[in-house]
Amino acid sequence: MGTIYFAIAIFGLTAIIGMYLLSLILRDKQIPKGAAIIHGLFAVIALVLLIVYCVGNEPGPLVSIVVFSIAALGGFIMGYRDITGRKVPKWLGVVHGLTALVGFIILLMFAFF
Amino acid sequence: MQSKNNPKNASITSGKHVSYWTDTSTLAEKKPLIENLTTDVVIVGGGIAGLSVAYCLALSGKKIVLVEDGLIGSGESGRTTAQFVTALDDRYYDFEKIFGEEKTKLIAESHRMAIEFAEETIRKEKIDCSFERVKGYLFRHPSDKNTLEEEFLAAQRAGVSVELVDKVPGILQSEKAICFLNQAQFHPMQYLQGLCKAIEEKGGKIFTGTHAEKIDHEGITTTEGFSVKAAQVVVATNNPVNNLFTMFEKQYPYRSYVIGALIKKGVLPKALWWDTGDFGSDPEMPPYHYVRVHPYDDQHDILISGGEDHRTGDTSNTQVPEESRYNLVEQWTRRYFPIGEIVYRWSGQVLEPMDGLGFIGRNPMDHDNVYIVTGDSGNGMTHCTFAGLLISDLINGRENKWEKLYKPSRFTFKTSAPVFKQMMHEFLGYLKQMPNFKSSEILSSIKNGEGKIVDMLEEKFGVYRDEKGSLTIVSAECSHLKCTLAWNKDELSWDCPCHGSRFTYEGKVINGPANFDLPAYRETEGTVEKK
Numbered sequence: 079m080g081t082i083y084f085a086i087a088i089f090g091l092t093a094i095i096g097m098y099l100l101s102l103i104l105r106d107k108q109i110p111k112g113a114a115i116i117h118g119l120f121a122v123i124a125l126v127l128l129i130v131y132c133v134g135n136e137p138g139p140l141v142s143i144v145v146f147s148i149a150a151l152g153g154f155i156m157g158y159r160d161i162t163g164r165k166v167p168k169w170l171g172v173v174h175g176l177t178a179l180v181g182f183i184i185l186l187m188f189a190f191f
Numbered sequence: 192m193q194s195k196n197n198p199k200n201a202s203i204t205s206g207k208h209v210s211y212w213t214d215t216s217t218l219a220e221k222k223p224l225i226e227n228l229t230t231d232v233v234i235v236g237g238g239i240a241g242l243s244v245a246y247c248l249a250l251s252g253k254k255i256v257l258v259e260d261g262l263i264g265s266g267e268s269g270r271t272t273a274q275f276v277t278a279l280d281d282r283y284y285d286f287e288k289i290f291g292e293e294k295t296k297l298i299a300e301s302h303r304m305a306i307e308f309a310e311e312t313i314r315k316e317k318i319d320c321s322f323e324r325v326k327g328y329l330f331r332h333p334s335d336k337n338t339l340e341e342e343f344l345a346a347q348r349a350g351v352s353v354e355l356v357d358k359v360p361g362i363l364q365s366e367k368a369i370c371f372l373n374q375a376q377f378h379p380m381q382y383l384q385g386l387c388k389a390i391e392e393k394g395g396k397i398f399t400g401t402h403a404e405k406i407d408h409e410g411i412t413t414t415e416g417f418s419v420k421a422a423q424v425v426v427a428t429n430n431p432v433n434n435l436f437t438m439f440e441k442q443y444p445y446r447s448y449v450i451g452a453l454i455k456k457g458v459l460p461k462a463l464w465w466d467t468g469d470f471g472s473d474p475e476m477p478p479y480h481y482v483r484v485h486p487y488d489d490q491h492d493i494l495i496s497g498g499e500d501h502r503t504g505d506t507s508n509t510q511v512p513e514e515s516r517y518n519l520v521e522q523w524t525r526r527y528f529p530i531g532e533i534v535y536r537w538s539g540q541v542l543e544p545m546d547g548l549g550f551i552g553r554n555p556m557d558h559d560n561v562y563i564v565t566g567d568s569g570n571g572m573t574h575c576t577f578a579g580l581l582i583s584d585l586i587n588g589r590e591n592k593w594e595k596l597y598k599p600s601r602f603t604f605k606t607s608a609p610v611f612k613q614m615m616h617e618f619l620g621y622l623k624q625m626p627n628f629k630s631s632e633i634l635s636s637i638k639n640g641e642g643k644i645v646d647m648l649e650e651k652f653g654v655y656r657d658e659k660g661s662l663t664i665v666s667a668e669c670s671h672l673k674c675t676l677a678w679n680k681d682e683l684s685w686d687c688p689c690h691g692s693r694f695t696y697e698g699k700v701i702n703g704p705a706n707f708d709l710p711a712y713r714e715t716e717g718t719v720e721k722k
Contacts, residue, residue: 098626108650108668111621161673162435163707 088124103171145181206682208537216380221400236427238268243579255395260402270539275375280569281547283345299349305577318385327463330368408558430703444691449497451535504677504688513681550599665698671705
């Protein structure tokens with residue numbers, strides 16, 4: 079379970095950076111790419127940890143993995159739109175954040191209940 | 192005649208400094224596109240690449256429309272030193288290692304053909320551009336252990352006409368050198384104007400002051416909303432503005448510095464001179480010096496000397512800022528040539544391809560009818576002239592033995608290290624973009640003549656205060672792929688260290704791959720708001 083707790087901690091950090099980035103999107107500000115890259119990297123690391131856990135343990139947090147993957151796809155789309163000069167839709171930022179939040183709650187339920 | 196150093200020169204050239212060529216040309220008025228057109232081929236870019244392609248296609252009977260967002264030659268073609276050469280930027284022994292002997296012969300042949308074609312065009316179209324055949328001398332830079340012998344043998348194997356000489360004519364220090372026969376020099380702006388006339392006489396249409404905002408396989412749409420529909424599309428903007436990703440890991444932007452110095456008429460023979468490059472500064476891509484002579488007035492010639500290259504937006508290799516590089520060029524030049532007063536200074540930009548060879552052909556991962564010309568290295572004049580021949584053959588469905596060699600989609604694994612270095616360079620650049628919650632500057636602290644990146648309101652802005660105190664504020668994010676720009680104090684421009692996009696201090700795009708201006712802001716009550 080140590081892997082799961084570690085993943086939860088990294089997802090937590092990811093969420094803190096993510097909330098700041100979302101606030102920038104909602105205020106139509108430039109997205110600092112360094113912060114976005116670190117946010118994305120943390121998310122990927124945490125997701126990989128969940129997958130690694132699944133390989134060695136049953137049951138695994140499969141639903142959480144799927145939900146986080148959908149959130150990651152949204153994140154990738156936002157990043158692509160941002161660097162190619164297109165506006166990042168506010169609704170996409172909110173949906174991405176909420177999807178990740180749902181994934182996080184499911185993961186917490188898996189870890190502690 | 193003195194250089195017109197005026198920031199407003201960005202309307203006629205891509206920087207504050209005006210080159211000798213632009214200064215000694217009669218520039219036509221802008222002629223924007225004001226109607227929708229349909230044609231065989233639309234060409235974006237009014238420099239030597241675009242005009243060479245247009246001319247060759249017009250010769251073959253194709254209907255041509257060419258659009259240029261500035262004036263003819265207002266990009267890098269007007270800031271060249273205008274040499275037609277088979278003495279290439281990258282050494283023939285390097286080409287042999289990368290491509291093999293047979294392909295290196297093809298490379299040499301393509302450049303020789305280009306010079307012959309230009310000469311024939313000038314004769315046939317009666318273009319008065321001071322074209323003349325000259326010899327070129329490649330001599331050793333003091334940091335060079337001894338590459339001359341190796342280069343001589345490789346050039347011979349490639350079929351280049353070369354001789355070894357014990358002394359270089361004209362230079363103050365006695366040096367052995369490779370003499371490259373049958374090189375050439377010319378006045379580029381006069382050549383371009385001659386090409387324009389020839390193209391229009393053959394039915395081609397040329398529009399300047401016309402920005403192609405949207406470019407795809409169907410044609411272009413201008414900022415004003417006019418369209419040119421075409422069966423074939425050629426993007427010849429030095430750095431392709433229609434290509435987001437596939438080229439930019441494979442070529443790297445460098446700035447180069449040129450001085451024009453008076454020299455007594457007749458002191459120097461008509462020739463070209465190059466050194467082998469400063470291996471101390473950059474052993475992988477040693478920046479070299481290049482020199483030519485052009486008539487100036489009754490008593491003087493003008494010696495045009497360049498070098499001191501550095502990665503665009505990054506002068507950290509020698510810690511010498513842009514505006515001081517002319518002094519280094521002057522110091523080097525005075526060591527070898529008896530020059531007098533410096534009357535011109537200007538800088539230009541080149542793209543160094545990963546394997547030393549330019550990219551001419553179909554745009555990668557695009558429709559088959561979209562073509563690009565880029566990666567000119569320091570041989571833009573010759574390379575772009577050759578592009579006219581190659582692109583014309585491709586569009587006309589004629590077989591061309593250089594198609595595979597120059598194709599933009601190639602990836603040369605032997606020289607792939609720079610690709611990963613470039614990716615790391617971009618990654619680290621992005622990583623440095625971190626939020627700064629405390630504004631580090633207030634706008635009133637920026638002095639007259641100063642430009643810098645400023646953190647304000649959790650965003651980065653490019654701010655320049657001119658000599659009269661007037662403030663200009665733009666976004667500091669490149670409109671290509673959002674790298675943070677760097678201030679070029681020499682040319683008063685915002686330069687992208689990632690891929691070479693450049694913008695005037697007012698945010699107008701002057702170099703690709705960016706194709707859009709920077710958002711502009713105004714100062715209001717101590718803060719900024721979008722204009």
